[in-house]
Amino acid sequence: MLSEGDIANATVELLRKTVVKLxxxxxxxxxxxxxxxxxxxxxxxxxxxxxxxxxxxxxxxxMCQDTGVTIFYASLPKDCKVDVGKGIVEGVRTxxxxxxxxPNAVHPITRKNPGDNVGERxxxxxWRIHDKDYIEITVMTKGAGSENMSQLAMLTPSQGLKGIxxxxxxxxxxxxxxxxxPTILGVGIGGSSDIAMKLAKEALLRPINERHKDPEIxxxxxxxxxxxxxxxxxxxxxxxxxxxxxxNIEYAFCHTASLPVGxxxxxxxxxxxxxxIYPDGKKVFPTHEG
Amino acid sequence: MVKKIKTPLSEAxxxxxxxxxxxxxxxxxxxxxxxxxxxxxxxxxxxxxxPVEFKGAALYHCGPIMKKQGEKWVAVAAGPTTSSRMNxxxxxxxxxxxxxxxxxxxxxxxxxxDAMQKHGCVYLAFTGGAAVLAAQGIKSVSGVEWxxxxxxxxxxxxxxxxFGPLTVAIDAHGHSLFADVGTKIKENxxxxxxxxxxx
Numbered sequence: 001m002l003s004e005g006d007i008a009n010a011t012v013e014l015l016r017k018t019v020v021k022l023x024x025x026x027x028x029x030x031x032x033x034x035x036x037x038x039x040x041x042x043x044x045x046x047x048x049x050x051x052x053x054x055x056x057x058x059x060x061x062x063m064c065q066d067t068g069v070t071i072f073y074a075s076l077p078k079d080c081k082v083d084v085g086k087g088i089v090e091g092v093r094t095x096x097x098x099x100x101x102x103p104n105a106v107h108p109i110t111r112k113n114p115g116d117n118v119g120e121r122x123x124x125x126x127w128r129i130h131d132k133d134y135i136e137i138t139v140m141t142k143g144a145g146s147e148n149m150s151q152l153a154m155l156t157p158s159q160g161l162k163g164i165x166x167x168x169x170x171x172x173x174x175x176x177x178x179x180x181x182p183t184i185l186g187v188g189i190g191g192s193s194d195i196a197m198k199l200a201k202e203a204l205l206r207p208i209n210e211r212h213k214d215p216e217i218x219x220x221x222x223x224x225x226x227x228x229x230x231x232x233x234x235x236x237x238x239x240x241x242x243x244x245x246x247x248n249i250e251y252a253f254c255h256t257a258s259l260p261v262g263x264x265x266x267x268x269x270x271x272x273x274x275x276x277i278y279p280d281g282k283k284v285f286p287t288h289e290g
Numbered sequence: 291m292v293k294k295i296k297t298p299l300s301e302a303x304x305x306x307x308x309x310x311x312x313x314x315x316x317x318x319x320x321x322x323x324x325x326x327x328x329x330x331x332x333x334x335x336x337x338x339x340x341p342v343e344f345k346g347a348a349l350y351h352c353g354p355i356m357k358k359q360g361e362k363w364v365a366v367a368a369g370p371t372t373s374s375r376m377n378x379x380x381x382x383x384x385x386x387x388x389x390x391x392x393x394x395x396x397x398x399x400x401x402x403x404d405a406m407q408k409h410g411c412v413y414l415a416f417t418g419g420a421a422v423l424a425a426q427g428i429k430s431v432s433g434v435e436w437x438x439x440x441x442x443x444x445x446x447x448x449x450x451x452x453f454g455p456l457t458v459a460i461d462a463h464g465h466s467l468f469a470d471v472g473t474k475i476k477e478n479x480x481x482x483x484x485x486x487x488x489x
Contacts, residue, residue, distance in 0.1 A: 041467070044417075048416075049420060051423055056421075059422065062366070062422075063421060064369055064418075065353060065366075101355070102367075103442075111325075145372040162488060165487075165488060169479075177396040177471075179372075180372075180396075227486045228482065230481050231478050232475055236395060236417055238415065238459065238467055238468070239471040239474065267419060268418075
């Protein structure tokens with residue numbers, strides 16, 4: 001039977017892989033964007049990004065010093081007996097020392113830093129139950145530079161699709177050079193205020209080369225991405241062709257009188273990782289194969 | 291054009307740099323972000339001495355990952371943080387402490403550009419997230435001050451060689467690459483809005 005220690009060990013391994021290597025879809029998008037730049041300044045920015053990616057992998061070092069706060073999504077089998085939450089917290093504590101991760105989690109008012117990335121409600125875990133026999137843990141190590149550019153709009157239904165487009169375009173313009181572009185944008189439409197923001201972040205879990213299964217939403221994803229890449233903000237806001245690597249939308253039905261829209265901004269280092277832990281202890285990392 | 295610069299910088303050194311140039315730094319670089327700005331200005335108000343000499347220094351908006359190996363600290367990952375968070379404090383910091391260069395990412399607002407022009411300071415942009423590349427230019431860490439502020443917020447004293455590449459993004463003559471890009475974005479915005487069917 002699995003123990004909390006097994007979960008903690010899997011969490012450490014997951015965090016190490018996640019902060020050291022990007023998922024393939026993100027890495028491919030970055031290399032493609034690098035190849036498309038012609039001007040010196042953006043080319044140099046992409047060169048630094050690509051060299052840094054390669055060096056991080058070679059030396060097993062976090063690619064960015066901002067290893068974020070750890071946002072988890074845990075899916076449990078119905079008959080799960082092990083305390084997964086406790087295992088994840090222990091894993092974060094150990095990974096902070098061993099990977100190492102930067103101790104980022106502080107008290108929101110006193111700003112006191114316990115030094116181990118563990119505190120009230122942090123690491124934050126979103127729980128789900130699934131009908132599989134394995135435990136699945138996904139983590140996003142979300143840096144603050146991009147997260148700080150996230151926004152919520154409570155639009156009126158009459159503002160409609162135009163209002164949504166306007167809000168997203170304005171959010172990108174307002175964020176400008178700050179979130180370490182080229183960014184990845186997660187958009188949540190509908191639900192309620194909290195659901196729109198939650199969906200915006202969950203949208204970032206989908207590979208950026210996969211479009212939404214609803215063709216209308218897929219079309220909107222492509223249209224918004226193309227428009228944003230016309231802005232010329234470029235890598236690090238120093239100008240260039242690629243401002244955004246990918247844009248994913250998730251939606252939920254909402255009240256007839258509301259239209260909430262959330263946008264979650266992710267820097268180029270779109271770090272996400274998943275581990276599946278089987279009942280016999282076998283671990284598979286679908287985001288970090290090979 | 292690629293240039294090498296040595297810290298501390300004289301005012302003339304800073305004024306010799308032009309927006310768009312690429313530079314590499316040799317010498318000491320101090321980290322300092324949100325809390326260092328707040329604390330340094332508080333110290334000054336209370337007539338207390340800050341623990342390092344900022345005059346002519348390169349101040350790096352960076353909260354690194356440092357690891358202790360034996361008695362020594364080693365820089366593991368040390369990319370830049372978002373400079374705009376320091377927009378409200380930087381003009382005053384430049385006026386009072388006279389650093390020669392601010393290193394960061396994302397650029398800074400007009401009051402900082404003005405303070406840089408007035409006092410002879412430049413803004414050097416390092417690629418955000420390129421933390422391993424940055425750490426490669428940090429040859430040793432000779433000390434840490436204000437460690438009680440936490441690892442990301444402390445002043446780390448770093449001896450650098452060939453630290454870069456850095457882009458002179460705001461020079462000491464009032465020229466900002468970010469402002470240039472901003473003008474182009476305003477033009478491009480019209481095309482993007484037309485594509486989305488927005489007025």
